[in-house]
Every structure is written in structure tokens, then in C-alpha cells.
Amino acid sequence: MSMRNGVRYALTTLALTGTAVVAAATPAAAAPATGAVVIAAPATGAAGAARAAGDCPFSRTVCLFDQTGYQGTRFTASSTTSGGTCVSLVSHGFGDRARSVLNGGNSSAALFALDNCAGGPYQVAANSGIADLGTFRPNSVWVP
Template identity: 45%
Template sequence: MNAMSAALRLSTRPSRWRRPAANAVSTAALALAVLTPTTAHAAQAANCSSGALCLYSGQNFDGERLSLSSLNSSGTCISLVDHGWAGRVESAANTHSASAVLFPNDYCLGSPYRVDAGASVADLGAFVPLSAWVPGRTN
């Protein structure tokens, strides 16, 4: 049991007359714990230029960055193997107005991992992308 769950469990066991105040405090603490990291990640992912899919070699948008965009209006598949990024991607940010897609195989094959428009993924977990489909430019 981690310290946070122990603290939350203890804070939900007050005497009957203190329950509303204790619940409000534990809810506020939980909201702060959830919102603070998300805000920090969003600020770090903000260094991705507009209309791009940015891939990072570290979790939480740390490490080296590879910015991908398409000159083709219909989008394009980009091999991460050809660019020396096979097995290096740990997080991603999509600043495009359309979804981008990561693939576990080269040439955009395999089960896709979608990164929605304007969204970011701080930790791809066990997913190892070898290619990415990047949406085309909108004019």
C-alpha cells in the first residue's frame, strides 16, 4: 500500500460529525495530486510546434525530440526506423488539428495507437512505435 492510498484511507475514517469536512479535504488533496502532474506535462509538451507530431525519447516529454509533419495534404507514413528512432519513443504530443497514429511495425502496419488532435501521451508504456502516420497540412 502506498502512502497516498494509506493517507486517503485514513482520512475517510473520521468520526461521524467530521465526515463532510474530511471528505472535502481528501477530495481537494486528490484533485491537487491529479491536476499538478498533468499541468506540468502540458507545459513541457508545449514546446512542440503547431501542426506537428512530436516524439520524445523520455517519458513526460523529456529527452530528445523528433518533430514530424507532412507536406502531403492527405498525410504521410514516416518510418521511425529510417530516422534512427526505432525503440526510442517514450512519449508523444500532437499539436495538429487531426489525429496522428503510431504503429508497432514499420510502414504503418499493425495495431494503431492513436494520438488525438491536441492531445499528448506522457508515457507510452510497453508500446514501441516503429512508424507514424502524420496528418496532412490544413490551409
């Protein structure tokens, strides 16, 4: 984990069915919102098929998936500030991609149609998920 201009960037290695997957949020991939840690990791194949509704492995995070039923590539965002933060999905290449979402936090999260946490919200209750977002395609998320 490194610090640059007060924003944390994480490099994480996850083991999925015996295969190491390296995921990174780096300055080259566009800086996350101040007070946010963003990790994207694929979860496809056998590991993706084994996902349960509670499979957002980090506490106090919002996990978005590019397939319904919590399948496919997982985009994880977590706030490092009290009160929460807005995270642009567009800046991280996940705009218009989320099809399902899990909220592992103790407060409601919100998905937004626009890139600046405007144009909504589509609420995700605390410690719950939405297995199919239907036609709604978020471009930002408020992470509690």
C-alpha cells in the same frame, strides 16, 4: 531548406538555455517519407526539465520524445501533403525509442509497431499528448 527528389530536408538551429543545438534531417540520415519534414533536436538538462505538456513548438506536427513526460530527445515530424503521410522512425534512428508523444495537429495521428504504418494503430487524438506510452514502442507514425 533544400529540395532533393521532391523531399524537403531541413537544417534547424534551436536555442535551449543559451546553447545552440543544430539538428538536421539529411539524405545521409535516410530520406524521410515523401511529403514529410523531419527534425530531431535534443531537449535535455534544464530545458528538458522545464517541458510542459504543450511543448511541441511547431504547429501541425507530431513530436515524439525518448523519455516519458515529454522529456529527452525530441523527434518532430510534419506532413507537407494534405491527407498526411507515414514516417518511418526506424529510417531516422528513432525506432523503438519513443516513450511519450504530443500531437500538435487538428487531426488524429497514429503510432504503429511496424515500420510501414502497420501493426496498430495507437491513436493520438488531435491537439493532445500521451505522457507515457508504457510498453508500446512505435516504429512508424502517421502524421496528419
